[in-house]
Amino acid sequence: MLTAAELEALRISVIVAGESVAASLPVAVLVAWLLVRGRFAGRTLLDALVHLPLVLPPVVVGYLLLVVFGVRGPLGGWLYATFGVRLAFTTGGAALATAVMSFPLMVRAMRLSLEGVHPGLEEAARTLGAGPVDRFVSVTLPLMAPGILAGAVTAFAAGLGEFGAVITFASNIPGETRTLPLALYTAIQSPDGDSAAARYAGLSLCLGFTGLVAAEFLARRLRARFGP
């Protein structure tokens, strides 16, 4: 079965990916809504900003996070001084780096599904007496649900494998930020780590495959609920 180190890497991977999804989900819903339904001046800029992590080298994202969220950075310094929270070189920091990297994927999926929601349905809700928040919660959100789910699953799967941004911003600390890919990388670096590396790779493969099957299963359930 799995060794203690493997279990720990698996546990940290799941925590990091899970935390990153949980933290970015509400923000991603809001951003997707702004990008599809919003009519404001900076829309194109926001769109570009959201997609930036897709085109930047992950190391650059990690570096920028260090600059901003490091203990001496403007936001990181404030967080540390006010709440005593340190993100750099912690599990939370790994989750933040992962969230930023997988954010475009998440927004993309939600945006696609929101574009498929007929604005006329929100108008219909309006004529039936539903105010802005009410119709968002009772109509828009449930109709976006497949996209939200798809976005969350994709971001979680991608989050399990995030490497560059995590190792730059959160480093490679066993039991703290050493996720599966980082453990695999460490194994490759060590002279006698061949078999360990192969086991980590196999574990990643199984995890990815399970994730895909689960996503497909959930998508089918939702399609059955919403009709063709």
Place this chain on the structure above:
Amino acid sequence: MSSLEVQLTAVRGPFQLQARFSAPLPGVVALYGPSGAGKSTLVNAIAGLSAAIGSIRVGGLTWLDSARGIDVPAEHRRIGYVFQDARLFPHLDVRGNLAYGERRARAAPQVIERKEILDLLGLDPLLARRVHQLSGGERQRVALGRALLAQPSLLLLDEPLASIDAARREDVLPYLERLRDAFALPMLYVSHQYEEVLRLATHVVLLQDGRTLASDTPARISREPALRALVGQDGVGAVLDVQVGRVEPSGLASVRVGSGEVRLSHPSAAPGDRLRLHVLARDVIIATEPPHSLSVRNVLAGTLAELVDESAEDVLALVAVGDEQLMARITRAAVAELGLRAGMPVWALVKAASLRGHVYSRPAAIREAGAGADTSTPE
């Protein structure tokens, strides 16, 4: 008697709508005009879904008064809106769709009862269905029920039958007639189908190129020159709102038209019923002396009021029969041969076989309306 008073300007891209009309309520106000006339823009402005400047008053309520800075948001206007494409919520079943507006209208005066609506629209068997399992006609019935359960003070219907094939329209039309007659619910009905308008409307607003051309009863609107161009040659004719007098055992009903009488057979007409007749110009014949030895039984004596040029060959003869007016399409050759001119006495012969009539009872006289089938009289 309250009324719907609208005076507004709405802009949608390059299109500008200027509407001004007043219509008595309760009743069915039909917005009639060709595609692109601005009907949907006007309805959306009244609903509060698109911006407008001007004023909208419904009964004692003011929804829009730009001068006083009043613009009630759509969600607070208490409208029921039945869209052309139904717009049912796909994530809810029929029951959930019906409850959506109902739940949000708890504070409103409860005029319409759930059970009544479910019975009227025959919705009980559909309650557990998902939206995608409904036919076009069923969708519109659910949409209608959903709008009604929101306790609307005005029901807006934007071509609710346009997305349903002609055969299925009969599934929905009788329900609308019953709503008009049994619930006396104020309705604004958008259509480019003149037949639908004649069947439902108590008041017609003519709309073309973003302007309201006329606003009056269907009978008086039928005399508008602008209407003739809209309905096309085959639709031109007089609209007469008449009351059924005697009904013979054979089923022949007599109705008064001006100073004369017309007999027609109607499957469900009873004495006292109000009927709306559409007497097409192509079905009326003009005689300059009382006719003898003809199979036509419906002969109305009147005065030739006006001759209107219609096309290169045809002339439209407007015949005053008491307070009513009939129209007859005749050829120029006939005008010349008979020496027809305005002011002379004429006899209008109505081919009763083509008389179309719809029962429409005023709210005061509630009665199961026999879904106005075409009527014909054996001659």
